[in-house]
Amino acid sequence: xxxxxxxxxxxxxxxxxxxxxxSLFLGRGLPILERLFLSFLxxxxxxxxxxxxxxxxxxxLVARGYHVTGLDGSEEMLRFARLNAPTVEFRLADARAFTxxxxxxxxxxxxxxxxxxxxxxDLRQVFQNVxxxxxxxxxxxxxxxxxxxxxxxxxxxSARVEADHVIIDRTRFDGDTKIGxxxxxxxxxxxxxxxRADLVLLQRCYSEDEIRSGxxxxxxxxxxxxxxxxxxxxxGHVGRTFFRARRV
Numbered sequence: 001x002x003x004x005x006x007x008x009x010x011x012x013x014x015x016x017x018x019x020x021x022x023s024l025f026l027g028r029g030l031p032i033l034e035r036l037f038l039s040f041l042x043x044x045x046x047x048x049x050x051x052x053x054x055x056x057x058x059x060x061l062v063a064r065g066y067h068v069t070g071l072d073g074s075e076e077m078l079r080f081a082r083l084n085a086p087t088v089e090f091r092l093a094d095a096r097a098f099t100x101x102x103x104x105x106x107x108x109x110x111x112x113x114x115x116x117x118x119x120x121x122d123l124r125q126v127f128q129n130v131x132x133x134x135x136x137x138x139x140x141x142x143x144x145x146x147x148x149x150x151x152x153x154x155x156x157x158s159a160r161v162e163a164d165h166v167i168i169d170r171t172r173f174d175g176d177t178k179i180g181x182x183x184x185x186x187x188x189x190x191x192x193x194x195x196r197a198d199l200v201l202l203q204r205c206y207s208e209d210e211i212r213s214g215x216x217x218x219x220x221x222x223x224x225x226x227x228x229x230x231x232x233x234x235x236g237h238v239g240r241t242f243f244r245a246r247r248v
Contacts, residue, residue: 012197014054014076016167016186020160022054022084025111028234029143030060036226036244037106037141038064045105048133050095050126050142051113055081058088071098095126100133107134109142112240115180115203120210127218134247140220141244143228147178147205149239154180164189178205211243221248 010017041047045066049058052070054077061068062085070090072078078090091098095109096117107130117123130140145153150173159168166187173180180203188195208225215223226232228240 009199009201010074011076012186012199013184013201014074014080015188016165017077018054018080018084020167021111022056022080026056026060028237029110030057032226032228032232032234032242033108033110033141035232036242037108037139038066040139041066041105046103048100048104048107048130050107050109050130051116052081052090053077053111053113055084055088055090057108057110058090059085062087069100069104071095095129096122097125098129100129102133102135102138104133104138105135106139106141108140112143112145112203114142115145115205116201118179118202118204120206120214123206123211124214124218127214127220131219131247136247138247139244140215140246141242143240143242144206144211145180145203146208146239146241147175149237150180150203150205151175152238154182173205179203180205208241215243215245219247220245222246 043065047061047066047068049068049070052058052072055070058068058070058081068088070081070088071093073094075092078092081090114123114126117126134140154171154173157168157170168185170183171180182201184199184201186197212223223243223245226242228234228237
């Protein structure tokens with residue numbers, strides 16, 4: 001696969017993502033998945049974990065008896081995922097351009113992964129790809145950062161300094177373009193000395209109406225939305241919304 005056709009830029013972030021963020025969503029996110037998603041699936045269901053990152057969620061689902069396929073556009077993310085969840089089938093593919101047979105009872109994309117899809121047209125293509133991979137009645141659950149969340153959280157600098165690594169992240173949100181930008185600088189102490197890497201990541205903020213319309217136009221049935229703070233009691237996650245839809 002041509003690296004330009006997938007999210008290869010995320011390879012440089014993989015070590016830090018695995019170390020600090022891969023499990024960050026699990027503590028509160030997994031109970032939400034159990035409530036909004038897993039409760040609608042049969043025992044031993046087949047689940048597609050789209051934009052699976054370094055595989056911590058896939059590992060947790062396998063531990064609960066589900067059969068999981070993980071898909072991600074970063075080869076380095078998947079290298080860690082195969083270590084974290086060795087029994088999971090992982091595939092290198094772009095969420096905007098994959099084809100799977102309609103064998104899955106459900107599909108998920110967690111931790112605002114789909115905000116990294118930068119156009120509404122591409123996001124609708126993701127929805128269509130997921131729809132084609134689901135069995136009739138299959139459930140599709142994903143979460144997104146909404147504008148309220150970007151305005152609350154994407155507006156400053158954070159840093160982590162350890163003896164052998166440093167990461168500095170500067171975020172900002174443009175309310176006119178609806179684009180969030182993260183400029184990340186990473187240092188790691190390796191055998192030959194300190195190595196520096198710089199990475200720019202972008203996210204797109206979509207409205208609830210855009211998401212609902214995109215799901216409908218992609219062929220999904222009626223969708224439901226759940227605000228993380230107001231509906232799911234997830235304190236500190238203002239502006240995070242979960243969307244659930246079914247293949248009719």
